Amino acid sequence: MNNLAIRALVRNDLRIYMTDRRAMIIGVLVPILIAAFFGYVFGGNDSAEAGKIPVAIVDEDQSAVSRAIAADFAKEPLVLMQTLNRAQAEQAVRAGKIQVAALIPRDFGTGAVRALFSEGVRPQVELLIDPSQSMSSRVVEGLFAQHGMQEITKEAFSGASGRAALSYSIARLDSASPADVPERAELKNLLEALRTLNTRAGSEGGGSVGLQRGLSIPYIVATTTVTSARSVPYNGYAHSFAGMTTQFILLAGIDAGIVLLLVRERGIWQRLRSAPLGKAQYLLARLISTALIGLFQFTLIYTAAVAIFKVRIGGSFIGFAALAVALCVLNAAFGLMLAAIGRSAAATRGIAIMATLLLVMMGGAWVPSFVFPKWLQQVSLALPTRWAVDGLDAMTWRGLGLDAAVAPILILGATATVCIAIAIWRFRWEE
Amino acid sequence: MLSITHLQKRFGDRVAVDDVSFEVRAGETLGLLGPNGAGKTTTLSIMSGLVRPDKGSVSFQGQGVHQDANDLKRCVGLVPQELALYDELSAWANLELFGGLYGLAGEQLAHRAEDALTLVGLENRRHDRVKGFSGGMKRRLNIAGALLHDPELILLDEPTVGVDPQSRNAIFENLEELKRRGKTLLYTTHYMEEAERLCDRIVIIDHGRVIANDTVRGLYRRLPVSRAVSLEIGGASADEGLLSSLAALPGISGVQRTAGAVRMEMDDFGVPLAGALEHIAARGLRVTSVQTGQMNLEDVFIALTGHALRDGPPAGRS
Numbered sequence: 001m002n003n004l005a006i007r008a009l010v011r012n013d014l015r016i017y018m019t020d021r022r023a024m025i026i027g028v029l030v031p032i033l034i035a036a037f038f039g040y041v042f043g044g045n046d047s048a049e050a051g052k053i054p055v056a057i058v059d060e061d062q063s064a065v066s067r068a069i070a071a072d073f074a075k076e077p078l079v080l081m082q083t084l085n086r087a088q089a090e091q092a093v094r095a096g097k098i099q100v101a102a103l104i105p106r107d108f109g110t111g112a113v114r115a116l117f118s119e120g121v122r123p124q125v126e127l128l129i130d131p132s133q134s135m136s137s138r139v140v141e142g143l144f145a146q147h148g149m150q151e152i153t154k155e156a157f158s159g160a161s162g163r164a165a166l167s168y169s170i171a172r173l174d175s176a177s178p179a180d181v182p183e184r185a186e187l188k189n190l191l192e193a194l195r196t197l198n199t200r201a202g203s204e205g206g207g208s209v210g211l212q213r214g215l216s217i218p219y220i221v222a223t224t225t226v227t228s229a230r231s232v233p234y235n236g237y238a239h240s241f242a243g244m245t246t247q248f249i250l251l252a253g254i255d256a257g258i259v260l261l262l263v264r265e266r267g268i269w270q271r272l273r274s275a276p277l278g279k280a281q282y283l284l285a286r287l288i289s290t291a292l293i294g295l296f297q298f299t300l301i302y303t304a305a306v307a308i309f310k311v312r313i314g315g316s317f318i319g320f321a322a323l324a325v326a327l328c329v330l331n332a333a334f335g336l337m338l339a340a341i342g343r344s345a346a347a348t349r350g351i352a353i354m355a356t357l358l359l360v361m362m363g364g365a366w367v368p369s370f371v372f373p374k375w376l377q378q379v380s381l382a383l384p385t386r387w388a389v390d391g392l393d394a395m396t397w398r399g400l401g402l403d404a405a406v407a408p409i410l411i412l413g414a415t416a417t418v419c420i421a422i423a424i425w426r427f428r429w430e431e
Numbered sequence: 432m433l434s435i436t437h438l439q440k441r442f443g444d445r446v447a448v449d450d451v452s453f454e455v456r457a458g459e460t461l462g463l464l465g466p467n468g469a470g471k472t473t474t475l476s477i478m479s480g481l482v483r484p485d486k487g488s489v490s491f492q493g494q495g496v497h498q499d500a501n502d503l504k505r506c507v508g509l510v511p512q513e514l515a516l517y518d519e520l521s522a523w524a525n526l527e528l529f530g531g532l533y534g535l536a537g538e539q540l541a542h543r544a545e546d547a548l549t550l551v552g553l554e555n556r557r558h559d560r561v562k563g564f565s566g567g568m569k570r571r572l573n574i575a576g577a578l579l580h581d582p583e584l585i586l587l588d589e590p591t592v593g594v595d596p597q598s599r600n601a602i603f604e605n606l607e608e609l610k611r612r613g614k615t616l617l618y619t620t621h622y623m624e625e626a627e628r629l630c631d632r633i634v635i636i637d638h639g640r641v642i643a644n645d646t647v648r649g650l651y652r653r654l655p656v657s658r659a660v661s662l663e664i665g666g667a668s669a670d671e672g673l674l675s676s677l678a679a680l681p682g683i684s685g686v687q688r689t690a691g692a693v694r695m696e697m698d699d700f701g702v703p704l705a706g707a708l709e710h711i712a713a714r715g716l717r718v719t720s721v722q723t724g725q726m727n728l729e730d731v732f733i734a735l736t737g738h739a740l741r742d743g744p745p746a747g748r749s
Contacts, residue, residue: 008531012517012524019519267513271576274479274509275532276501430483 154214567598
């Protein structure tokens with residue numbers, strides 16, 4: 001094997017790559033910018049800013065209860081609350097500026113407190129929702145149940161409307177026949193005890209203990225993000241960098257394949273073929289140079305990810321490095337295969353870019369694959385891009401060990417082998 | 432040194448080379464001439480190991496070149512018709528690649544690259560990018576790229592296409608220097624004066640077949656006459672009647688209409704030329720210019736291949 005020829009070809013490809021500084025910078029900068037955008041959209045590395053739901057409260061009641069609920073929403077970290085009137089709220093939801101608007105109707109406070117102690121018409125809270133954000137309506141519904149219950153019971157146990165509601169309910173019990181309400185005496189005792197507490201709380205100007213706080217959920221849910229380490233919060237950029245790096249490394253592979261097709265159309269092709277060089281040597285040289293260029297890009301992109309966006313390689317560094325090599329070899333092999341089966345540069349470019357974008361999209365490079373429907377998740381397991389993205393996720397924010405990188409590396413390696421075999425089979429060297 | 436025997440090559444239905452045989456002798460400069468699409472580049476491609484013939488054989492220094500043409504490639508330098516250079520790289524980087532392809536490295540490569548650049552007069556531009564070179568400089572560098580492995584045989588496919596007269600002259604000097612160094616050259620061109628100046632022997636191919644293989648002198652001897660006269664006739668254009676009546680005059684062996692003139696072929700300027708002038712005057716026409724000259728290689732070429740226009744092949748092969 002003419003090793004000096006292979007070395008000369010590799011060095012030449014690297015020289016050409018380095019010569020085009022603008023293309024080199026764009027090849028690194030664009031994936032960083034897109035990954036930064038996606039990372040920011042999907043939460044970045046600041047969990048306080050992550051995914052706040054824009055919500056409007058339309059308070060037509062203006063009671064102590066409704067104002068307290070609105071105040072609770074304003075303090076809620078999951079939502080970004082604003083107060084609007086009904087027309088404004090409808091317009092904002094229609095325009096997509098607000099995902100959910102909660103309409104608190106007139107007499108909501110009185111009606112809700114009264115409904116707590118006796119049968120009667122329960123007031124209705126209407127949620128206006130953006131149909132494309134149905135998950136948000138569930139969240140707001142849950143939050144409204146939590147804050148509504150707390151503020152309604154607080155009013156019931158310590159507010160004026162609560163006292164009125166208790167008196168009303170006691171009067172209704174008094175007028176009811178013992179046959180209709182067998183436990184009338186016990187209920188009356190309970191309501192009178194509550195009215196006493198309410199009266200005392202009212203005369204003491206409210207309080208912050210006991211029933212005067214209202215009823216709240218009697219437990220706390222603590223959330224712990226399971227990332228590379230206990231003390232390390234989830235970094236939304238880690239996944240987007242895995243996806244965008246995979247995408248742009250593959251696009252660089254396409255470029256290498258297109259360049260090879262263009263070389264075939266130039267005089268340099270005759271010069272190369274007039275040298276004592278075989279097809280396998282030539283393809284090997286192109287594989288090595290394209291993989292090295294890919295590794296260079298990979299390194300620069302992840303250097304930015306670590307230095308600027310605080311992405312951590314929390315898992316096995318060896319696994320991470322081996323995955324990088326496997327991905328770059330795959331990208332080079334993919335480019336060779338395109339050059340082998342493509343008829344011309346112009347015809348191949350469009351098809352190859354479309355195929356690559358499909359591969360990376362279905363591989364979870366743009367949005368994580370777990371948001372896909374079940375069937376698509378299964379299908380995506382057949383794509384090397386899915387394994388590349390999952391592998392890089394595993395080695396970065398998931399913090400898994402070398403064993404988690406083995407399957408992705410094997411899959412990427414096997415796919416690269418198939419691409420190389422097709423390239424050797426179909427590449428037209430002699431005429 | 433290199434001989435090809437009964438070569439045949441088809442591209443689809445088209446026969447590009449049909450039973451072509453000739454030999455390139457050590458130290459000579461052989462001109463390979465032919466109209467567009469005659470089969471020159473295909474023949475050259477087979478001789479350089481780029482294209483495998485359908486039939487026939489190539490032998491180099493008595494040894495047949497079979498499946499693996501690498502032994503042949505190590506001894507042959509190809510200067511492709513199309514510039515085979517990386518524009519974005521320097522002249523030196525280009526030569527480093529081409530030398531590397533032949534297994535050269537280190538000082539040996541540097542020495543050969545230096546020598547090649549000096550030969551083509553680009554030693555002071557070695558670190559400049561090729562994209563800044565003139566057409567002539569690129570052509571010279573294109574030649575230098577074929578010399579790094581010190582080949583015994585250099586195949587040049589129209590190396591002066593599209594260059595100015597000064598650059599063409601510089602390329603001639605480069606090739607003459609290679610001849611002085613004892614290199615064997617095979618040269619294809621459309622410029623007959625180049626072939627006359629450089630080549631010891633000429634092979635003319637047409638329609639994929641060899642139609643002449645001789646020295647320049649030997650080819651001249653194939654012409655029935657040795658001289659030509661061009662007459663410009665004022666006031667009227669030469670019609671077919673005039674041409675046929677001139678052709679019937681004694682001592683005139685051929686008459687053609689060329690750009691704005693009538694061209695007559697004859698062995699002797701005396702009697703035939705006087706007769707022609709008289710004949711034209713008798714028809715009431717006036718001769719405004721008379722130009723006499725010797726027949727040249729172009730006349731031989733036209734005589735052998737005809738006047739009909741040739742359309743080149745679609746795939747860039749000729």
